[in-house]
Amino acid sequence: xxxxxxxxxxxxxxxxxxxxxxxxxxxxxxxxxxxxxxxxxxxxxxxxxxxxxxxxxxxxxxxxxxxxxxxxxxxxxxxxxxxxxxxxxxxxxxxxxxxxxxxxxxxxxxxxxxxxxxxxxxxxxxxxxxxxxxxxxxxxxxxxxxxxxxxxxxxxxxxxxxxxxxxxxxxxxxxxxxxxxxxxxxxxxxxxxxxxxxxxxxxxxxxxxxxxxxxxxxxxxxxxxxxxxxxx
Numbered sequence: 001x002x003x004x005x006x007x008x009x010x011x012x013x014x015x016x017x018x019x020x021x022x023x024x025x026x027x028x029x030x031x032x033x034x035x036x037x038x039x040x041x042x043x044x045x046x047x048x049x050x051x052x053x054x055x056x057x058x059x060x061x062x063x064x065x066x067x068x069x070x071x072x073x074x075x076x077x078x079x080x081x082x083x084x085x086x087x088x089x090x091x092x093x094x095x096x097x098x099x100x101x102x103x104x105x106x107x108x109x110x111x112x113x114x115x116x117x118x119x120x121x122x123x124x125x126x127x128x129x130x131x132x133x134x135x136x137x138x139x140x141x142x143x144x145x146x147x148x149x150x151x152x153x154x155x156x157x158x159x160x161x162x163x164x165x166x167x168x169x170x171x172x173x174x175x176x177x178x179x180x181x182x183x184x185x186x187x188x189x190x191x192x193x194x195x196x197x198x199x200x201x202x203x204x205x206x207x208x209x210x211x212x213x214x215x216x217x218x219x220x221x222x223x224x225x226x227x228x229x230x231x232x
Contacts, residue, residue, distance in 0.1 A: 010117070012059045014089055016081030021054040023072040023079070034071055041067035062092060069095065087116050087145045090135040104134045121146035129176040139175050140223055140231035148174045153215035156222055159187045160194030178226055186225035190218060 024034055031050040038045060043064050052058040053068070060068055069076040077084065077093030084093045091101050102112035105127065115123055123131060123146075132142045143152055152174050159167040164187040171183050223231045 010062075010088070011086065013062055013065050013092065014080040014083035014085070015053070015059050015065065016079060016083070017054050017056040019081055020068065020072070020079050023074050024050075024054070027072060029072075034068075037071040038064075038067045041070050043067040062088075065092060066095060084141075085144055087121060087131070087135070090137060090141070090145055091116070094135065096135075101134060105130055119147060121148075125173050125176045132177045137177075138231075139178050139227065142177060143175055149219070152222075153219050156187075156190060156218045157215055160190050160218060164188055164191040182226045186222050189225055190222060193221075194218075 024031070029037070031047040031054075035045050035047045035050050045064065049058065053060055065076055065079060069079055072079070075093065076095050080089065080093055084090045091098070098113060098116070099109045101116075102109045105112060107115070115121060121128065121131070128142070128146065131137070131146075132139075135145070137145060143149055152171065155167045155170045155174065159171075165184075167187055168180065168184050171187065172178065172180055175183075220230060223229075
């Protein structure tokens, strides 16, 4: 008998129990009243389930989070505590249905669903740029949501130790919402700083000091150079 391929399990929806409880209390709703209000949005939790969400014992599903936010008259992102990281998370934070996201991106719902559920976003440069506009993603949030951190770090490493000019196109493809001139400036600075650090590290007077910056340090420095601040 042939085995069916395993269906990937979606990651839990980011959720802030305290924010949900505070939003309910501000409206003066009891858990039972809120549970009844959510029925109008297609979900039917018991009051005990609402309490379990607010104590952190349970996490709501995607549909439950959307219904909860609509019943509390607040954006889903408010109930996520600023923890959105994936493409799906950012879409949910905007209360944007999957079908509408697909329409704005010029994709069929099926194709969009496949792209969103993949471990890494595989859309081309133009589609990635449009994704950032639709989901209102900062350049850093775009890299995280599309799973491109490691690729970016590798490109920065090559820029530091080789010809930085050859990596400008790669970085622009990974983060198409960044200005090309800003990318080139950052790569040039990283290269110059890296070459200086390498020279100092090889001298005897540097042997007992901290090691040169690693990939994560270089990425942090990159974001400071292109945006003027550390990524949030």
